[in-house]
Amino acid sequence: MIDTSWRIEDPDPDEAEGNGPATGFVSLHFLRSALRRRWKVWVAAAITGLLLGLAWNFGMPAKxxxxxxxxxxxxxxxxxxxxxxxxxxxxxxxxxxxxxxxxxxxxxxxxxxxxxxxxxxxxxxxxxxxxxxxxxxxxxxxxxxxxxxxxxxxxxxxxxxxxxxxxxxxxxxxxxxxxxxxxxxxxxxxxxxxxxxxxxxxxxxxxxxxxxxxxxxxxxxxxxxxxxxxxxxxxxxxxxxxxxxxRSAVKRLVLTAGSGLIGGLAIGMGLVLFQALTSDRVRRREEVALALGTPVRYSARKVRGGKAWWRRGARRESRERGLQVLVRGLEPAVSAPRGKTARLALVAVDEIEEAALVTATLGAHLAGLGKKVFLVDLSDSGRLDAAVKKALARQETGEGGRDEPVVFRPEGQPSLARGPVGTAPGMRHALPKDHPRRAAWNRADVVLVLAEVDPAVGVDHLPSWVDRVVLLVAAGRSNAERLRTTGELVRSAGLEPDFAMLVGADRTDESLGRPDPAGSGWTEAEKGSR
Missing domain, CATH: 3.30.1890 (Bacterial polysaccharide co-polymerase-like)
Known part of the structure; x- marks a missing residue:
């Protein structure tokens, strides 16, 4: 007879992952990374404190x-x-x-x-x-x-x-x-x-x-x-x-300005560290991969410029380099044997504008290579068409005469529209045979679908458009539970994500971006190469 009085039950997998992929260990590297990531917050707080100190010095006469x-x-x-x-x-x-x-x-x-x-x-x-x-x-x-x-x-x-x-x-x-x-x-x-x-x-x-x-x-x-x-x-x-x-006016100026600077710096850094310690958002490649059950193969910092006028020209080269990393990394996923159409969906978990920019740039690049590209916009914002026009405007000269990508956005509720792939006879879908864009769909070499995930709706319509899926995650925008839900929704729809890509990644992130080999996000080839 086996004595079970000292047996420790294995933890429930759902409960083990309930707190997110974070290990709970707070290191100096973690704190330093949080300060570097949000340096603008504590620098702005320090400058504000300095200005308040100067205002106090000149606005309040010395006793x-x-x-x-x-x-x-x-x-x-x-x-x-x-x-x-x-x-x-x-x-x-x-x-x-x-x-x-x-x-x-x-x-x-x-x-x-x-x-x-x-x-x-x-x-x-x-x-x-x-x-x-x-x-x-x-x-x-x-x-x-x-x-x-x-x-x-x-x-x-x-x-x-x-x-x-x-x-x-x-x-x-x-x-x-x-x-x-x-x-x-x-x-x-x-x-x-x-x-x-x-x-x-x-x-x-x-x-x-x-x-x-x-x-x-x-x-x-x-x-x-x-x-x-x-x-x-x-x-x-x-x-x-x-x-x-x-009394010395210079001494008082130095004391008031220094006090305001130190006070603002302490408040700003304290706020940044408090938010970093209490936040459940994930941003490291390893954390994202564990939550999704899918490897994060490519990551980039910012691929889209800021909306403020003083940030439009900042780090343009860095954004372009990051955008090219994601586009070139996504390009092999749309390769298909001659005579067959490659169909791929880029599913935005958080940032639809980043996904629209990557999809449009890839579509313009493939069209520049002579391929017939059909783009489907299933997002609620409908920004893919404008992103494609901007991407074509950025294309180098000398590629004239090539077919431009065809952009199609279903009427009604795009996020629920079904495509013609595998649709049962008599079932309504967004591209019937008499649709003006059906011919472009039939002759397309590459079909790129821009989609986003709503846990309340799901992605059951995606298999009617594509047979491959890549996830795009914005660092620090979602918690582990949302990412796990996204991965499960895609798999429940009958699609296994090829890999994931991360935007807004920290420059201090040195994690590998691969989940546990026992997880569902590894292919047999990846398990053997480990």
Missing amino acids: GHGTVTLLMSHDPATEQTVAMDTDVSLLRTRTVAESVIEDLGLPMTPEELQASITATDLTPSVLVIDVAAPDDASAVARVTALAEAYLSFRADQLESQSQALVAGYEKQMASLKDQSEKLSTQYEALSATGPEGQSRATDALSRRSQVNAEYGRIQQLVEEAELQSNAIIESSHVLDPPSAVP
Whole structure:
């Protein structure tokens, strides 16, 4: 008996591929490729940040800063560091802020004024105060009023402490004075009793001397407290008069522009990397081949120019080279024995305009070689005719007299139109025998069909036009599920894709573009050559 308690079930193929062909491993190469692919996004974000920084520099005037340096005197018996902390705490009280606001009539709250104040203790006795304001004049006025209000408030607190101490001393002095008077009265009474009270009178006199000495000592402490308080108040003063902090316009320009540039660059790169990490779109040749079950034999970057006027002339040679790669790669697929018609459909999975351009260029090229070409446009956009005219206009001179490709687009719904191949007798199709284009169809050496895939409709009509299919995929436009659905729709229609081609491929894509040999996209010859 076989114990199955430790048996691990094989994963369902559909579930194994549910997350797409991506391996889930994020490498530095993947991140670098994403940044290179969408460099225009983060470069534009960096430039935008730079411009915003410059706009902030010129649109928002720099704030003024006023500064003043104070020399703070403290009680020698108190630790200097603790005393300076107390001074800073007094500076940040609402009473000081309200006094400054009232003196200057500022339209702000004490909290807002306190937020604009910066206090720095350079040494245990030197305090530097900085105040921010809309301009230099306001900053100097605020820091001047702040220094005056602060020194006055601090002096009041010191006087209050001194007065409280003196009041305590005075209470002790009053008590000692009462004791002295009582001892004097007692001494006089005992002295009048004669010799028998002389010893007690002497004792009262001695105690009165001690009380008077303590009274003198406390009186001296009162005088010292008053002198020390006055000395601390008088010696605490402005060391460096209030002034505006000089600032450099160039430094501010560099800081604001650099901050905007770095911020925009970080946001742009972060957005690009976030989209790359969270996107389920496939763009590598290997990923596309795995999803389609068909090898990707040819790939090119852009084969069509941008719509913007500033991009029309950019990289023309690169686009032409990519277009020729796809056209020359597709040309062997339309070869057929003499006397037979080669019928091929180029099925666009994502980008119909790219497919129309490739189909039209191939048709014009084959017509230039002397072949009779019949083009069928089964796309909803119907752009094949215009693409053929442009392709013929680009043809080199010296090929006059050759037959131009015949372009046919069925009426009604082209994407559902059926062709004459294998059509049962009596079944309606787009090219009946009495159709004006039927003669061109019969004598054609090559039939090229431009089609697109709609998962809701399918491609069951394609076998009535062609017997071979090539898929054209735009990198980064579809996810793995859509590509798998496209491959299955083509196969369910009775057609096996010869291969696939990729447009918009990354220059950093070094994958081979072949699926697993066990997959359905490999022919026997390809399996043997591996």
